[in-house]
Amino acid sequence: MAGELEARSPGLAGLRDDVGVLDQYYIPTRYPDALPGGIPATLYRANDSERALTAGRRTLAVARSVLAKPGPG
Template sequence: MSAEKNISEARRWLKTAEDDLEAALVLFENSKFPYACFLAQQAGEKALKAVWYAADADPWCHSVLKLVNDLEEIDLKLYARLRPLKKSAGLLDKFYIPTRYPNGLPDLTPAEVYNVEDAASGLDAARKIISASRELTEEAG
C-alpha cells in the first residue's frame, strides 16, 4: 500500500474503533455488561490496528496486547509511546472470548460473570488506547 492509502486505511480503522466504543457505551448504559466488555476489546484492537496501518504495516492478530508488543519490531518510537498502555491492552484481551461464549466459562454464562465494574474498566482501557492511537495516527498523516 502507498503511504497515502495506509493513512486512509488507518483513519477507517480508527473511526470504526470509535464507533465500537460508542456502541459499547450504549450497551453499558443498558446493563449489557458482557457485550460492552467485548466491544471495548474490539475498539482497542481496531484502534491499534489503525496505528499499524499508519506505520505501513499489516496487523494480523486479535490480541490487543500482542498488537502493542509487536510494535517493538515495527517501530520503536510507536512502541515506546504505547508501552504504558500494556496493562489496558492485557485487560481488554480478557474480554475477547469469554464475554461471548458460555463454554469459555465453567458452568456460567457471560451475563453471570461480567459486571458493571468489568465493563467500566474495559471502557476506560479502550478510551485510553483510542486516545493514544488517534494521536499517533494524526501525527502520521
C-alpha cells in the same frame, strides 16, 4: 505486540496494560460457551465493565494519536 510498540515509542507507555485488560474479556464475552459453567452476564460486575471501558477509551485515544501523525513517504 503492545509491548513492542511501547518499546519503540515511549509515548505509548501503558498500552500493554490496557490491551491486557481488554484481552481478558474478548473470548469469554464473544463466545459464551468458552466459559465452563457460566455466562458472561453472571460473571462480570459493573466495575469490570468500567475498567474495560476506560482501557478501551485510552487504547482508542492512543491509536487515533498514532494514526493522526504523518507517516513515512
